[in-house]
Amino acid sequence: MIKNILWIDDNPSNSLINRAYNKKKMNVVAKEYVDAGIEELLNPSVSYDAIILDANCVKHKPGSEEEKKANTTVNALSYALMRITEKHINLPWFVYSAGDFEGESSIAVIVNGYERSYDDKPYYSKPAEMEIMLDKIEEVIANSDLYKMKSKYPQICDFYSQNDIIELMVDYENISKFSGDVNIPHKVRNMLEMASGHLYKAGIIFFDVKGSDINKCSQFIGKNGGLVPSYIQRAFHSLVDYANPGSHYETIIRAAIQNGTAPFLNTQAFNELLTVLHWCASLDMSEDAVAKRFLDSRECAKNNKFKVYYFEGEVEKDDIGTIHCGPYVLDTKNIPTAESLIGKRIGVASKDENQDERTKRMYKFIVKKYVIV
16 A cells, blocks of 8 residues: 655655655655645645654745744744644654754754654664665554554545544544544534535536535435445435434434443444445446436436426527526636537536626526536
8 A cells, every 4th residue: 555655855855755656655745845744734635644854944935924934943843843743743753854954963852852652763864864764664654543544444545535534443443432422423424525525526416515415415315226225325324314413512312422322323323434435435437437327316306306407598698708507607617618508408417606707796606517408
């Protein structure tokens, strides 16, 4: 399994990046200043396994307001570790430095000021100790809870790359604590929203999911038996019934978890969630497969009297050249074929707010997805 490493260094070398990948199957992503590195580590769409820090890196984007206002008494390494700590980024970190700069002698003092049981070496020298550092990173990652979960549930972690699922997996290992954690329903609900969004992208449902729409999603997939296996329908229904009320205070579900009268409820939901996510990950996301499923979902919606479209009408061009369908703009950047749709009747299957200053007074929304009807 590929390990993701974030490297903060104002002068990253390809030799480390290539060596890490070719020898250790580590994908090293470099950021040239601390603020950019922290932003990347907080990106929910990417899950990192470790951090490499240059002791003499740059704190802020060169020329930025932050750089002009920077506290020059705090060196870059101290600043990086301070940001990592305050943002609760619980990843192993390693210092990689070329030396020969003012303040080099203080590296050990700075590093030893942080509790770091996985490595007793303050820093690794560039480039002489590259291999030693990579060996240590590999060893530490292999023993981390985060990586163990990625190895245990590879397909799910590849599909759902955000750290919250991995944190939930780690929590699950402590069953007694997990069983009484009243925050689990809320965490599960967030993941259900993501899964519902994926079902929309996959063409399983015809409407984009926003917040409370997971109820609507649950209702619809219950009707869409041709595309959704019965065991997924049951798991999804159960999860929505559990997660929606369980996400709020003073509910029966929350109380049952807290007082121990439902000791297996969280664990049941966790396993149902894994079942749903694993199935989502297995869906064919090729353009043809998605298009076919979307048409099937539309037919299912019609047959079961679900509202199929936000709007249905003929595509026209107004006096200033805006292509639209009723109050919905067909932006040629989003829909390159918009011109060819003039005169045809379409159904607006998904929409977004129109941000174009020129047209948003007349047309509040833009078309994201449509079907010719």
